[in-house]
Amino acid sequence: MPREIALIICVIFIVWLFARDRNLRPMTSGALWIVLLWIFIVGSRPVSLWFGLENKWMRLEDIAEGSPLDRYMFIVLIALGLIVLHRRRIIWSEIIASNRVFFIFFLYCGISVIWSEYTFVSFKRWVKDFGSVVMVLIILSDKYPVKATKAVLARFTYIAIPLSVLFIKYFPDLGRYYNKWTYNVTYCGIGTEKNSLGLIVLTGGLYLFWDFIETRTTEESGTDWSELAIRIVLSLMGGWLLAISDSATALVCLILGAGTIYMMRLPVARRQVRHLGTYSLAAISLILLIYFAPTILGLFTGIVGRNTTFTGRTNIWAGLLKESTNPIIGTGYQSFWTLDMRERYDVNSAHNGYLETYLSGGWIGVCLLIAMIVSAGRKMKGELLTGNSYSFLLFSFIITTVYYNLTEAMFGGLSLIWITFLLAALTYPGPHSEEQEEEQDDYEEETCLDLSPNGNTRYAIPAIPQIAQKMNND
8 A cells, every 4th residue: 555545544544533532532621732742742752853853963962952843842832731720720839738749859850950960951851841740730620630631642542553553564764763782673653762652552552441441331322333443443553563662561561550450440459459558568579579589580571572681771770870979869850861871871761760760869869759659659549449440540550650660761751651650640639520529429329348358248338438538547
């Protein structure tokens, strides 16, 4: 098929999906288009690359500055986002008070630009991170935040997955590249490299899986075969992209996230949420055991087609830990990877979010990061106990972010995984929306808790918030 015809078919398919979702998953406000554009740029490639303005024209010392076109685009989107939040009359003091731990971490990152070798460059990167916070707050402050989340994630999936298939199949100069280490053809789709393609599939795949289960359990009008066919087609596209991208981290995270969503729908799993802290500690112990037990590590990495060095990552980690950085405060926000460091290690990240945080923010940054994750987990524990299905998706975002950063550095910065984590971790202090109240009422009427000691007897006790709160306190 000529690639021009393939392009036309792909565009028609995307437009049809958008038009079809005007009623099924409507954009609840015009501001969501700003969020969608931000997520699309972050999840795919910078605007300068879409226009063919690669870094080839830039001097080596200017690479850290980035493209002026990208800079102006982000400034415009952040400004528009702040205008939206201003018109919604959000109270920043209340938002900060409701998310103290996160903003302490974020403020520390901002303060750390002071001792960065490239202060202004670090500051600009911190401002871009603030842009992601603004975009997430636009979703959370929407009158219907759940519908807003569905609308944005659905439309991103409709664009990113079909276009990635199109680029790889019919526009190889855009969707493929040569791996500089293996010299083999590698696939990136609309992303910049294979891991960004993996993140696209991870984000879209988790949404498709959650939305499919949600639709099947709440739909009363019977089976919508066209909706089912669309989900199958997009899932097959995503599966093919994930297979050729060879992104083991994205594959494992997709399995973990989908498994989390499915398990949370089971009463036996929801009853264990009150022990979330214990299970988290056990998971951390298991991860450490895998890392430091060569036999177990080899078995685990062999399953996903990797070696015990995680494709050379452990060698990089060992070298980075020997670097003479300040162990308390680090080198400053996202400032470790100077041009000299990039040339020395031939990479531009530590490929581990926790180590990356240590290099840039020291032990203070690591402790604040862990505190932020714990805070997000506590918040999610309360929401999971209420049985709100939306919280299942958000919980999967936290799980995948925590695991993804074991082999990639995605805490902060412009990345899809960080945006989804913010969506789950941040709390908007406004009143409950009508949509959330209706969902909670439906759950209270239909769901009963199994409170028997041995789990064999089911009591018809409505899962009202008071019982959930009591379980949380216990």
